[in-house]
Amino acid sequence: MSQSIYPVSAEWRDRAYVNAAQYADMYARSISDPDSFWRDQAQRIDWMTPFTAVKQTSFDAGDFGIKWFADGGLNIAANCLDRHLAERGDVPAILWAGDDPSESRTITYRELYEEVCRFANLLKGQGVRKGDRVTIYMPMIPEAAMAMLACARIGAIHSVVFGGFSPDSLAGRITDCDSTIVITADEGLRGGKKIPLKANVDEALQQCTCVGRVIVVKRTGGAVDMTQGRDHWYHELRDAASADCPAEAVGAEDPLFILYTSGSTGKPKGVLHTTGGYLVWAAMTHHYVFDYRPGDIYWCAADIGWVTGHSYIVYGPLANGATTVMFEGVPNYPDFSRFWQVVDQFKVSTFYAAPTALRALMREGDAWVEKTSRASLRILGSVGEPINPEAWEWYHRVVGDGRCPIMDTWWQTETGGHMITPLPGAIDQKPGSATKPFFGVLPQIVDADGKVLEGACEGNLVIADSWPGQMRTVWGDHERFFQTYFTTYPGKYFTGDGCRRDEDGYYWITGRVDDVINVSGHRMGTAEIESALVAHAKVAEAAVVGMPHDIKGQGIYAYVTLNANEEGDEALRKELVQWVRHEIGPIATPDVIQFAPALPKTRSGKIMRRILRKIAEDAVDQLGDTSTLADPSVVDNLVANRQKVVA
Ligand code: 6R9
Numbered sequence: 001m002s003q004s005i006y007p008v009s010a011e012w013r014d015r016a017y018v019n020a021a022q023y024a025d026m027y028a029r030s031i032s033d034p035d036s037f038w039r040d041q042a043q044r045i046d047w048m049t050p051f052t053a054v055k056q057t058s059f060d061a062g063d064f065g066i067k068w069f070a071d072g073g074l075n076i077a078a079n080c081l082d083r084h085l086a087e088r089g090d091v092p093a094i095l096w097a098g099d100d101p102s103e104s105r106t107i108t109y110r111e112l113y114e115e116v117c118r119f120a121n122l123l124k125g126q127g128v129r130k131g132d133r134v135t136i137y138m139p140m141i142p143e144a145a146m147a148m149l150a151c152a153r154i155g156a157i158h159s160v161v162f163g164g165f166s167p168d169s170l171a172g173r174i175t176d177c178d179s180t181i182v183i184t185a186d187e188g189l190r191g192g193k194k195i196p197l198k199a200n201v202d203e204a205l206q207q208c209t210c211v212g213r214v215i216v217v218k219r220t221g222g223a224v225d226m227t228q229g230r231d232h233w234y235h236e237l238r239d240a241a242s243a244d245c246p247a248e249a250v251g252a253e254d255p256l257f258i259l260y261t262s263g264s265t266g267k268p269k270g271v272l273h274t275t276g277g278y279l280v281w282a283a284m285t286h287h288y289v290f291d292y293r294p295g296d297i298y299w300c301a302a303d304i305g306w307v308t309g310h311s312y313i314v315y316g317p318l319a320n321g322a323t324t325v326m327f328e329g330v331p332n333y334p335d336f337s338r339f340w341q342v343v344d345q346f347k348v349s350t351f352y353a354a355p356t357a358l359r360a361l362m363r364e365g366d367a368w369v370e371k372t373s374r375a376s377l378r379i380l381g382s383v384g385e386p387i388n389p390e391a392w393e394w395y396h397r398v399v400g401d402g403r404c405p406i407m408d409t410w411w412q413t414e415t416g417g418h419m420i421t422p423l424p425g426a427i428d429q430k431p432g433s434a435t436k437p438f439f440g441v442l443p444q445i446v447d448a449d450g451k452v453l454e455g456a457c458e459g460n461l462v463i464a465d466s467w468p469g470q471m472r473t474v475w476g477d478h479e480r481f482f483q484t485y486f487t488t489y490p491g492k493y494f495t496g497d498g499c500r501r502d503e504d505g506y507y508w509i510t511g512r513v514d515d516v517i518n519v520s521g522h523r524m525g526t527a528e529i530e531s532a533l534v535a536h537a538k539v540a541e542a543a544v545v546g547m548p549h550d551i552k553g554q555g556i557y558a559y560v561t562l563n564a565n566e567e568g569d570e571a572l573r574k575e576l577v578q579w580v581r582h583e584i585g586p587i588a589t590p591d592v593i594q595f596a597p598a599l600p601k602t603r604s605g606k607i608m609r610r611i612l613r614k615i616a617e618d619a620v621d622q623l624g625d626t627s628t629l630a631d632p633s634v635v636d637n638l639v640a641n642r643q644k645v646v647a
């Protein structure tokens with residue numbers, strides 16, 4: 001563990017919105033008097049109907065409920081667009097960098113406003129009404145953000161599904177929330193490769209009866225099948241739509257979006273975020289954590305298919321009137337300089353990315369970075385997984401030329417925005433630590449029995465009270481929401497993460513403590529991969545665990561037991577890898593498949609994952625007690641046949 005400290009520089013201390021003393025004051029007030037603190041903070045957004053109630057929340061079984069600003073009314077698209085027109089109409093809202101470096105687009109606030117109005121009218125014309133669910137399965141093109149904002153403008157609920165998910169995964173997400181319409185593109189383009197989005201939608205819709213309309217944006221011009229009556233070209237409808245569309249006033253607690261995320265059991269959960277609290281949270285964290293100033297060029301290199309793209313490409317920055325960069329491509333195409341070339345091209349001041357991308361670039365050597373200027377960079381950010389101190393130091397020294405503070409932001413799909421994070425003018429950074437809680441966040445570390453630990457300690461991370469950006473329910477399953485997050489440690493929100501707190505009160509996230517793994521910053525349930533494997537005709541049983549991986553953070557290690565008379569050879573291994581990619585999507589590609597005659601089980605039939613994890617880590621001297629296994633000899637076979645991979 002690195003012991004180095006990177007103190008806030010004098011320059012940052014003096015120029016930032018918040019210095020150390022102000023952080024301490026504001027934090028204390030946010031906890032001791034949340035109503036008055038949040039009443040003030042909520043003024044950063046425009047309300048159509050002012051709220052009177054602020055915080056109405058309880059995590060307890062008896063009166064469980066989460067409401068913020070509940071009697072207020074607002075519209076998110078109006079907050080992200082209309083209110084900026086007078087002062088910033090001609091300022092770029094979106095700077096888009098295509099997969100091919102020769103392609104780029106600039107969309108001003110006025111242009112974005114008009115496009116969103118047209119898009120909203122177009123959706124209305126297709127019968128979309130307030131509260132309807134709209135699935136968005138799009139590449140990283142401005143129309144994806146326009147589609148989200150168009151939904152928000154009319155009070156429809158969007159569900160963005162990452163373009164890398166398979167037709168099956170897409171179908172499950174469409175059906176779960178009963179979407180009536182899907183917005184997609186002909187094809188996506190990433191790293192020079194085409195992704196058949198429309199064809200995937202066609203395949204998915206064979207399983208879904210709820211969808212009556214598909215809107216197709218032309219991106220590549222590749223050939224697609226258009227189903228008469230169901231499928232419509234976006235550009236045709238758009239040209240016919242009016243650019244005048246009043247923003248619908250919605251309640252603060254009306255749903256804004258659903259975003260599916262993996263948990264430790266069952267199928268992915270539809271995380272539901274509502275309107276008022278979410279927008280306050282997204283806008284406020286973007287403002288303070290990135291010390292956002294008018295004129296900054298801000299780039300979050302996530303995909304809009306993940307929560308980071310929702311809160312920090314679209315809603316947070318646009319609510320603040322920022323110029324947000326949208327990047328279609330990948331870090332290594334056409335070469336390993338691409339990120340830094342885009343930084344120079346747009347004079348990016350704030351750059352926010354996932355450690356996995358940084359580690360992949362780091363191993364290609366410094367020359368790719370050094371041949372670019374990056375003089376415009378002021379702040380760097382990290383999100384999605386723990387950043388190892390080595391990658392942190394490289395990011396700081398090589399990418400930021402030692403000049404830029406690094407905001408290592410810990411948060412989750414469920415939290416809506418940043419929860420534990422440095423602030424550039426207030427909190428000294430320690431490489432590898434997400435540092436301290438943001439305003440209004442009350443983290444605690446508990447032991448297995450739920451006892452709250454004090455001082456320097458290690459245990460499970462919970463949040464003891466509500467914050468405005470918190471998810472409100474699991475779509476269609478409020479009981480599952482309560483069960484998943486509030487029963488492990490009654491009265492507290494359980495994050496699923498392990499955490500250490502050091503003697504300076506800094507938080508160090510140690511990774512998931514449940515059966516969720518984090519592969520290249522993508523969150524996946526081991527149960528999902530297992531059920532995909534078991535769906536193969538030759539597979540009897542499967543157990544999946546995470547294993548350490550130099551680039552991806554965690555890799556996917558699958559133990560597979562075959563049906564009798566099946567042989568586990570190289571061909572079948574390849575077939576199973578392809579199978580999982582097809583069932584879930586390329587992000588779930590297993591790194592290792594080990595054929596196992598049997599899995600280690602307790603006498604009650606529970607798979608002992610602890611043992612499987614240790615074998616996958618190659619820590620076979622730490623298997624611990626295996627005497628409670630039904631058949632301890634199973635382990636010897638697993639150990640003898642363990643697979644090693646090099647990243
Ligand atoms: C925003 C996002 C959430 C899980 C979370 C944790 C891990 C995210 C982190 C981090 C250490 C950070 N995580 N940021 N771990 N340091 N700065 O990634 O949401 O996809 O829901 O993943 O990611 O394990 O619980 P999501």
